[in-house]
Amino acid sequence: MSLIVAKFGGTSVASPERIQMVAKRVAAIKGAGNEVVAVVSAMGKTTDELVSLARALNTDPPAREMDRLLSTGEQISMTLLAMALSTLGHQAMSFTGRQAGIETDGTHEKAKIVKVSAKRIRKALDQGYIPVIAGFQGIDFNGDITTLGRGGSDTTAVAIAWGIKADVCEIYSDVDGVYTADPRVAPRAQKLTTINYDDMLELSSVGAGVLQMRAVEFARKYKVVIHARSAFTDTSGTYIKEATSKMEEAVITGIAHDTSEVKITIRGVPDTTGIAAKVFSALANNTVNTDMIIQNISEVGLTDITFTCPEADLKRAQETIESVLPEIGAREYDVDEDIAKVSIVGTGMKSSPGIAAKMFEALGEKEINILAISTSPIRLSVVVDGAQTVAAVRCLHTAFGLDSENIFKESQLSAEELAAKLQKGR
């Protein structure tokens, strides 16, 4: 018998029919002799609809009210799942974040969990109930509802798993696990049986969107085992847990790509002390999240500054640059929206020299030009032309020995079609 937390996202509870499916799934876990606690997100587009309602009344709604408003979404789905479980003959009891003992700081709209008092959940389990918990929300020291930020339900699930000492926190979604690369892009991608927290975090940070980073960080801190799996099949997914000697010792765990960034180059910047600081502090003040930064010397006394940032920040970035251009005496700037960041990630990298060389070689062989580079101890990222995304991911997947013998069934598109699709999807 295991103690299992099972988390279901908004797509899984988008309609009464889907909630029924989730109920059957939860009932099956319990039926197999386990104790189970369900955590749910709001139904489908509920959160977006509530945000629209709020914005119709206030362009900058007070954060306290916004949190109270949005928290109703998960409160609706929790009661509906409890009702569906009851129809299946199970005793179920719903709990708001407050009742589940999720205590947070007072930072409305992205509160941090400071304590989990899971006594009430434990008691409900002991009484034979299936507790159903509203994700995404907690309560601050004032007794006010807070929310954990978008995707916060994953974090709720991990926190509850920690609070009740669950054996595993199962996170169900429409993806059946963590792959060595996006299987739509690299048809020979393999599903990982396990991945350690560091690799998962690093992969998430560069585009692999299976799990919320905060949830993984929380899991790493408190050693909660996550099982990322499909809500639609029974096959096992990927376990995210501490690195053990038994884990496969691949040097590179996975390849991630991210086409959601843009590259901006400011040209003809005087090569003087403090200029770069001026540019990047102005960008930071306008909440532009700059990622990779490169400074080239292109002409005598003049330099180019290149950086990447999320496409969502582009407008603010342009406004910022236009306002500092005269001040820094730069000539002009240009924007390249059609780029991709391709990253290789692996804890094993630390003890394996020559990884960078191998990466650049593989890309060079395919005549893929590297526009920028950034690194972490367990990651190497390059920026390439958007049209070369697929080729880059595939050649690196092969070069680092990640190719499966099987070709991923769902990947039927040609490299060209995929490239077009990836650009369109941006």
Add this chain to the structure above:
Amino acid sequence: MSLIVAKFGGTSVASPERIQMVAKRVAAIKGAGNEVVAVVSAMGKTTDELVSLARALNTDPPAREMDRLLSTGEQISMTLLAMALSTLGHQAMSFTGRQAGIETDGTHEKAKIVKVSAKRIRKALDQGYIPVIAGFQGIDFNGDITTLGRGGSDTTAVAIAWGIKADVCEIYSDVDGVYTADPRVAPRAQKLTTINYDDMLELSSVGAGVLQMRAVEFARKYKVVIHARSAFTDTSGTYIKEATSKMEEAVITGIAHDTSEVKITIRGVPDTTGIAAKVFSALANNTVNTDMIIQNISEVGLTDITFTCPEADLKRAQETIESVLPEIGAREYDVDEDIAKVSIVGTGMKSSPGIAAKMFEALGEKEINILAISTSPIRLSVVVDGAQTVAAVRCLHTAFGLDSENIFKESQLSAEELAAKLQKGR
């Protein structure tokens, strides 16, 4: 400066535009130098929609979960009104039933308020906030959300008014006050400036739907002054308060009619002890709310039993009667759906003899046949043929001196058209 509770129903907050109108109204009360607390219902049809969702998953949803589900409706409207007030430059803060200190017993779906701890509301007022409270809900001794039953937001408003010792509890709706009769039926009906609690309760009990009875009962018990008024005009409505010597001393305060009941007659019932008890306890067991009961002796040793009940209970009533018919040895039963209960109400009745005679005389003059009679110390009700509803209300309105010199503007229909409309509306 007054301390005012202002309650707005579901129609008044049905859309962002209407919430903006409500916000302006609340802001105007505050702007006039008053302290104000707003109480809101769920937006428009929200509650109905949530009920449908629940029923899709469970034909008999657990009451605890149902309460939690439904309570989200008011929590959405409270935050939206707070946001709208904030847009108008007012500091507003929303409060759930729990936070507003509405403590109830544990009867889910129709909980009774046992305590109001309004400290938090008082504190928010002292800090200059406009508190916005979710109606319809409270919290029981387990810390679980309870709801007060349909229309419970009126009760919340009165309870809060009592808790903070408000000068008045203003209940805004699409009706601008309490009338001596339904102005659509009796064009010479007058708006009452004041009405005492007893008359209001009695009028509500026989069809005048301006206010929830429980709210009026609560107000009577704790001497809370209610001001029932229109959400769409600034004119004063009707004050519901204790009878004082200054109040107009009309013998009859108002005429109410109710076309939502049906009349059922069981024929050929043996005139033996215990038969009526058998019939009415069977009806009660099937939750049929019987109203008027008449027993006639029609043949030697056989009697007819006639009663009225809400049309909504008709199916259950028929099932019950069919099952007891053989047992009680009765012959048959028939149903008359086309009836109306017309009532005259007035505390003054107690000290004025001859009211019944005057009523029957007035009806007789118009050749309106009385099918059944029931009374209370301050009310006289008769059942008449549905087609005669309008004629009955009008002749009683005239007979008891309630006619205004002005004819109600909105009443443009002929008596026949009205009769048809009233029957159709059933």
